[in-house]
Every structure is written in C-alpha cells, then in structure tokens.
Amino acid sequence: MEHRIEKIKKQLHSHSYKLTPQREATVRVLLEREDDHLSAEDVYLLVKEKSPEIGLATVYRTLELLSELKIVDKINFGDGVSRYDLRKEGAKHFHHHLVCIECGSVEEIENDLLGEVEQIVENDWGFEVKDHRLTFHGICRQCQAAAVKEDVQKATP
Amino acid sequence: MEHRIEKIKKQLHSHSYKLTPQREATVRVLLEREDDHLSAEDVYLLVKEKSPEIGLATVYRTLELLSELKIVDKINFGDGVSRYDLRKEGAKHFHHHLVCIECGSVEEIENDLLGEVEQIVENDWGFEVKDHRLTFHGICRQCQAAAVKEDVQKATP
DNA sequence: TTATTAATAATAATCATTACAAACTAATAT
DNA sequence: ATATTAGTTTGTAATGATTATTATTAATAA
CATH class of the missing domain: 3.30.1490.190 (Ferric-uptake regulator, C-terminal dimerisarion domain)
Incomplete structure (x- = not known):
C-alpha cells in the first residue's frame, strides 16, 4: 500500500505535480476499493468519510489528472457515468x-x-x-x- | 438503400413499432452517413435539413429504439457524447x-x-x-x- | 518578508440526456 | 360517421454529470 502511494508520488513529481493531502486521500480510496469501478461521485463520498473537507471538483480534477498520467483508467460502460480504475502493478x-x-x-x-x-x-x-x-x-x-x-x-x- | 429501409421497417413491425416519417428520416441520415459515428445532436441537425419539424427528443428516442433492436450500435469514445452507428448488412x-x-x-x-x-x-x-x-x-x-x-x-x- | 505559483473549496454554469404534458395520428370498435 | 384507444411526436422543463469560475489558502521562490 505505502509502496504504491510512494510510486504514484514519484510519478506525479516527475510531471511536477504534487501529491497533496486531497490527492493522497483520493488515491487511498482507489487502492482500498481496487476492483470496484467507482464513479467520481462514489470516490467523493468515500474520500469524504475520512477527509470531510474535500470538494467534489477536486476529486474530479484529481481523477482526471491520474487518468492523464495513466495511473487510472477512465472507463465507460454506457450508463451515463465515467468510472475510474487504478491500473494494476504490472506494467x-x-x-x-x-x-x-x-x-x-x-x-x-x-x-x-x-x-x-x-x-x-x-x-x-x-x-x-x-x-x-x-x-x-x-x-x-x-x-x-x-x-x-x-x-x-x-x-x- | 430502399432495400435496407424496407428491412428495418420489417424489424420494427416484428416488435410492433411503426416506421413513422420521423423514424424513416432518421434512418436515412444514418444510411447516408454510415461511417461517421454521429452523435445524437449531429443526427438531429442532419435530419432537420430535410425534415425541419422534427424534435430533438424524437431523434433521441428513435436512436434508443434502434439501439435496443440492435439496428444501431450506441458507442462511446470517452468524450461526453454517445455515438450511433448503423450495423452493417452482414449479420x-x-x-x-x-x-x-x-x-x-x-x-x-x-x-x-x-x-x-x-x-x-x-x-x-x-x-x-x-x-x-x-x-x-x-x-x-x-x-x-x-x-x-x-x-x-x-x-x- | 513579499511575490509568485499551484491547488483547493464552493458554487455557478454548461451540456447531454431524459421526463413530462399536451396535442396529434392512425387504427379499431361502436 | 363517431368515439376510443394506443402509440407517437413536439416543445420545453428537469435532471444529473461534469467543467468553469472566483476567491481563498498553502507552498515555494525571490
């Protein structure tokens, strides 16, 4: 777990982004619910449990960022929502x-x-x-x- | 062209739906622009050129219907829009x-x-x-x- | 310390899609 | 012919996901 957080931190840094507390909280939720195909709303509610001050827009922005860096996959099953999956360890x-x-x-x-x-x-x-x-x-x-x-x-x- | 319209008409009838003028106009646009991955809005604008009285909601409903009957494929490339492709002749x-x-x-x-x-x-x-x-x-x-x-x-x- | 930059929260705005109410059409029953 | 019914359409309002905006805060550089 910590190992993977560390890795993501480095990936962000290499593009001169920071792993802010909000971003870390978001990543932790994705790690905990790795196979769940969470929507942005889902992620938001889960992050809120531990970090109630986070905003929905931040979650969206974070997921978008992680998706651009290919750390998560943004997928779409045809219902009107995007879902976000952390990519597995293997390259x-x-x-x-x-x-x-x-x-x-x-x-x-x-x-x-x-x-x-x-x-x-x-x-x-x-x-x-x-x-x-x-x-x-x-x-x-x-x-x-x-x-x-x-x-x-x-x-x- | 007319042959395929006729076929689709039968498919609709077999589910007790009718090929109304609006539906036919929509299908004709899909046939004309077969490889174009049109969005609902695209289809709407094209149909409107020949049948200006048609409503956007009708186009959506028609595309949804055609999609349920597997006459068109509703696809999604990750931009926020669904696109509609007429299935090719071969089954x-x-x-x-x-x-x-x-x-x-x-x-x-x-x-x-x-x-x-x-x-x-x-x-x-x-x-x-x-x-x-x-x-x-x-x-x-x-x-x-x-x-x-x-x-x-x-x-x- | 001050200036600069990046990131965030809260909320407003946008945009695709769906729901709704009223009007219309075509087919059938009376 | 007339009423009835079910199915369809229109125009518009509502919804819901996502994005943009603006003011604020935190981090960093000068």
Missing part, C-alpha cells in the same frame, strides 16, 4: 470487462487476450497501438443459472 | 475502432479479430458472450508521418 495492461446485460454486474478479467490482435492491427492498418479497451456484453454465470432454474419451474408447475 | 458484428490520441480521428475496421477470444471467455469464465466492444487507442498513420516530418525539420533547421 502491462491486460484488463477487460464482462458486463452482464441481465443484472448489470461487471466482472473484471486479467489476461493477455489481445497480444496477437494488436500485432494484426499494427501490421494491417499501420496504426501504432498504445492502449485498448475491450468489453464483452453478455450473460454472467449467475444469470445463466437463474434462467435455467426459471425454466425448470415453468416445466413443473 | 455478424466485427466492427472495431482505432481512435487516434493525437488528432482524435476515428477509423473503423471490419474484421473478425475476436472469434477465438470470445471462445476463451466463454470457456474460462462461463460468461455467455452476446456482443463486444473493442477500441484501440494509439497513433494513426497520418500522425505518425507528421511526427517523422517534424523530426526531420528539427534535424535540418
């Missing part, structure tokens, strides 16, 4: 999402699914890939199970 | 985007890059994939060329 970015169209749950998977695919894009389209976003929409395990259960109930009334 | 959906982080251009590529990857997701995570969204962020051919040119100019002042 590479193999981080995709499974969004359930039934229950709205978001599962996160970590896997280099796109190594080859990026090569294809670079070779065939001359596009220098820096990053990607991959989201699958479908039906999660739980909802599949629930559907089967319902069918059984219909069959034996 | 399958191999449609990805290359977003340039220098100039903001969006190139569209058509290729089944993810057939195997979807299999992996289904097998390893038990997630039933219905659709996916894949976007690459990087540097387009033009901007790469421009960067090279700048370097040359610096080297020979």
